[in-house]
Amino acid sequence: MIDINFELPVSKLKEALKNVHPSDIAVLFEDNAEYREKLIEAIGIRRFGEAFIYLNDDLQVRYYLKLEENKKRELLKHFELDDLKTFIELFRVSYHEEILRLLGKERREKVVKLLSYDGDTAGSISSPSFMYFDINSTVKEVTSKVIKESDDNDEIDVIFFHDDVRFVGGLRLQDLIIARESMALYDIVDENYPYAYADDLVASAVRKIRNYDVSVLPVIDDKKVLVGIITADDALDIMKEDHIDAVEGLVALHDHSDASSPLKRSMQRLPWLLMSVVLNIVIATFLTTFSDTIDSNVVLVMFQPMILGMAGNIGTQSIAVTILGLHHEKIKPMRHIRKELFIAIINSLISGLVGVLIVFGFLYLMPNDYADIDKVAMVVGISLVLSMFVSALVGVLLPFILRKLGADEKAASGPIISTVNDFAALGIYFLVATILLINM
C-alpha cells in the first residue's frame, strides 16, 4: 500500500506520485475523498483516465455524472477501448448514446461493435488493439511496422497474420526478433495458434488460454477475420468474477460488492430468504400429516436436526463437486454420476450405521422414559441412509438436467434446493418412523 501525504504542495505531490501505478492511484482516490481534486491536478487528466477504470463501479458512475461535458470528453479519450465498453455498460442502456456521442468517430464505431456482442461471449470481452499483418509481407516489413505501430498503451506479445482477409496464425514477438530478415513469414508464423470465435462462450475462451498456455488469444468472427484479442490478464479478471459468481450462486447471493449500498444489497438477498420461508410452510403442512407419529414419539424431534443436517451436508458436497467439474473440466457425465453415486452409497451407509450406534448409545445412557429405543435408533439410521442418498442423487443429477435444459447449472444450488432436500429428508424420516414405530 502506498502512503502519500496529501498536505504537500501540488508540485511535491506530483513528484511523489510520479511512478505510482494506475491501480494504486485509484485506491488513493477512493480513500482520500477530500483530496480528489488535488490528486487529479497532481497527476493530470491522462493518468487519471488510466486510473479511473480501477475505481469501484459506483464511484465511476457518480464521479463521471458530476463532470462537465468537456471534462467527460477529455476523460473518455484516455480510456482503452475495452475499458470504455465496460464503463459504458455500467449505465442503463438509454444513457449509452449520451456517452457514445462524446467519442471520436473511429473509437465510437469500435465500441459500438464491442457493445453489440452478447454479454457472455468471447467477442464481448475482446480488445480491439492488436497488430494484424499480411502474411505475404517480409520479416523486415513486419518488424518495421511493429516498431511504427507500437504504442505505449498496447501490450503486444504476439502479432497476428492474415492471408487475403482471413486469419492464418500468430507469431510471438520473441520469434520475430530471432527471425532472419530473409525468412518467409509462412515458415515462422504458427498456423496452429489457438483462437476463439467471437460468439464462443467466455468460459471456453478462458479455458483455451489456460490449456494452451498462451498469453494472448485471438478472437475471430465467422468469416475468420480477426476482431479482437483476449490477454491472460483479462482472463484473470474474468476468472475472478466467475469465481465470485460461483460462490454467490452456491449461497444465493447476487452482489457481494462492498460498493453498493447496504440497503440495496439487503433487498437483493431478501427474495431468496422469503421464498425459503414460504417453502418451509409447505414443509410444515406436510409434517402435519405425521402429527400422530410425532405426538406419540416426541423423541423423534431430537434427531430431526441430524437428519436435516446430514442430508444437507452430503447434498451440497455433491452439487459443488458436480458444478466444479462442469465448470473447470470436461467431465464425462455418466462416469461422473456413477462415481459420485458410489461415493454417496458408501457415505450414506457408513453415516447411517454410525447414526444407529450413536443414537442407541445416547438413548441408553440418557435418563428418559422412552420405550423402544432400539427401534428409534433404527428409524434414525435408516432415515439417514435414505435421505442422504436421495439428497446426493439430486445434487449430482440436477446440474446435468439444468444444463440439458439450457439453464445455468449453478441454479442447482441455493436455498430452494436445500428446502426441497429438507422436504425429502423429513418425509423419509417420519414415513420410516410411522412404519416402524406405529404400524409395527
Add this chain to the structure above:
Amino acid sequence: MIDINFELPVSKLKEALKNVHPSDIAVLFEDNAEYREKLIEAIGIRRFGEAFIYLNDDLQVRYYLKLEENKKRELLKHFELDDLKTFIELFRVSYHEEILRLLGKERREKVVKLLSYDGDTAGSISSPSFMYFDINSTVKEVTSKVIKESDDNDEIDVIFFHDDVRFVGGLRLQDLIIARESMALYDIVDENYPYAYADDLVASAVRKIRNYDVSVLPVIDDKKVLVGIITADDALDIMKEDHIDAVEGLVALHDHSDASSPLKRSMQRLPWLLMSVVLNIVIATFLTTFSDTIDSNVVLVMFQPMILGMAGNIGTQSIAVTILGLHHEKIKPMRHIRKELFIAIINSLISGLVGVLIVFGFLYLMPNDYADIDKVAMVVGISLVLSMFVSALVGVLLPFILRKLGADEKAASGPIISTVNDFAALGIYFLVATILLINM
C-alpha cells in the same frame, strides 16, 4: 476436441498428430488407453514429455513408476523446471531423491531450490526460465543476447535487468524492439516494474499480476536477486485451483478431482460427515432439556425446519460474502462488519415479520386443535429474527477471527459451523417457546 483414428499406421498417425497441442495430446493419451504406446511412438518422447504434465496426477504417477530407468531419465529431460517441481511433488518426500538423481546437475540444483520454498509462497510457483541482463550493457548487446538465448520453450515477453546483482526493473520485448541501438538501457527499463518476494503469499502475487496488468511478474529473494518469474498463464492455473479450494471449503470437500478412486474420495469426505453426526448428538442432548416444552407444544416441531433453514441460509450468505471479500479485495474490516450487520438486521426483521404472518395464517387455516396460535406465531417470528441475526453475526465475524488467529478464514465454512448455527437456532427457538408458551 480432436478426433484421431488410432487404427492408422504409425506414419499416418504421425502426420495426423503433427500440429496437435500438448494439452490435447494428453487428452488423447488419457482417453485411448489401448493405443498409448502407439501414440508415443508417433509423436516421439520429446513431445510426449511436453504433454505429460497435462495428464491427470494419478496417471502421471502410475505411468512414470512403470517406466524403466533410462526411459524415466529421458522423459524427465523434457519437462520444464517448474513442471518438474510440480511433478516431483506428486510423490511422497522419501521418493523425491529417487527422481532428483536422474536429473543433470544444473537442473537438479534448480529444482531443489524450487522445492525448498514453502508451498503457498510466490517462490514455490515461480519458474526459473527468464532472461536477466546487466543494465549497464547496451540495447544492441541485449538484443543479440535475447536472440542467442531465446529458446522455443520459454515465453519471454519481458526481460529483466540487474545492476551489480540486484534486480532493477523490467523491459517489455516490444519496447526493446522499438528502442534505438544508441539508447541507454537505464532510460528505457521500467524501474517501477512490479515484483514479488519469494516468500510472499501466492495469492498476493496473483493479485499483483491482476492489478498491475502485467503478463510476467518477477520474483526476487531477500537480497533483491531475481530468482524466478510467474506468468499470467501460471496465475490462471493457480486461480483455478484456488477457486476450487474455496468452493470445496464451503462444502467441506477435499478432493473434487475425478482422478482419484471413488473409494479414496469417499473416505476423504466421510470424517466431516461423521463429525456432523456426533455434533448433532450434542444438539439432541441439548434438546432434551426442553422436552417438557416440546411435549406440550408439538406444533413447534412443524416450524423447526424453518428456523434451521433460515438461520442456515443467512449464515452461509454472510460467510461467503466475507470470505470472498477477504480473498479478492482488501476490505476494511470495521466497514464490512458494520455493513453486513446492518443487512443482517434488516433481513432478519423482515423475515421474522413475514414468518409471524405466514405462520399465523397457516395455523388459522389448517384444521388443528392447537390453542394459542397467535403465541406460536410470535414464537416463530421472534426466533427467526434472533437466530438469523446470530447466525449472520457468526458468519461475518468468524472469518476475521480465524484470520487474526493465523488460521485460514475458509475454515469458517463447512459442517461444523453449520451445526453450531443449528445449535444456536434451536436453543433460541425452544427458549423463546418456553418463555412465551409455558411461563406466561
